[in-house]
């Protein structure tokens with residue numbers, strides 16, 4: 278049974294979170310709940326305390342310190358709100374918001390890919406208010422050289438796929454799970470995906486697409502946080518909400534996600550283009566789009 282949070286404590290907590298935010302701290306992590314009987318550890322920033330909950334249930338007057346501790350089950354919900362608060366969320370202009378995310382990324386050294394030969398970070402490109410977003414795996418050599426996702430041969434095929442849908446590349450937003458080129462175009466490691474993808478999640482929350490298309494297994498598995506084969510993943514929509522962040526638009530609470538083959542795979546096995554086209558047609562139907570007459574993804 279959750280306790281109602283005392284308004285004074287709510288105010289104090291909000292002030293504390295604002296204080297951290299002003300110092301540039303936006304992520305809060307809750308320490309694991311103690312298994313000790315009747316104890317509720319709290320974690321707000323660096324604080325952690327445990328007190329007996331029996332005292333309150335017996336109706337005994339609480340000290341302010343104890344009151345803070347026993348209110349934690351409700352405070353926890355408020356901290357979840359704080360987890361979702363990112364610097365770009367105070368900005369309504371999506372171009373500006375994406376710039377803030379890019380600045381936050383900086384000259385990123387958060388995973389090993391920063392020291393494995395990348396020329397530059399490949400952030401993402403396209404319409405910052407796109408209804409449709411494509412997410413690939415990671416930059417290849419051409420993308421690394423040009424600083425833009427999907428500009429090599431696979432990019433040309435993606436452009437054709439987009440055109441076949443009756444729209445232009447500039448109308449969609451395109452990004453990757455990892456923003457630095459894995460050496461030798463190897464598949465990014467799970468750790469690298471986990472480290473880099475929070476920035477992608479923030480980009481998605483800014484763009485607020487109606488549909489995200491995951492290109493290939495790495496993108497699909499990372500976005501959906503599930504392990505399955507492409508055969509299992511394709512052919513249906515998933516309800517998707519970017520993990521760890523929420524949009525500043527109360528009317529956007531996630532979108533649909535579809536999975537299709539990565540264009541690089543389609544270059545290796547063109548027989549699967551028909552299957553990819555089926556996936557795109559499913560997306561078009563969802564978005565109310567009709568393909569131009571005579572166009573296909575070949």
Ligand code: SF4
Nearest residue numbers: 385388391456457473
């Ligand atoms: S792949 Fe992502 S997390 Fe890793 S160094 Fe590049 S930008 Fe940073």
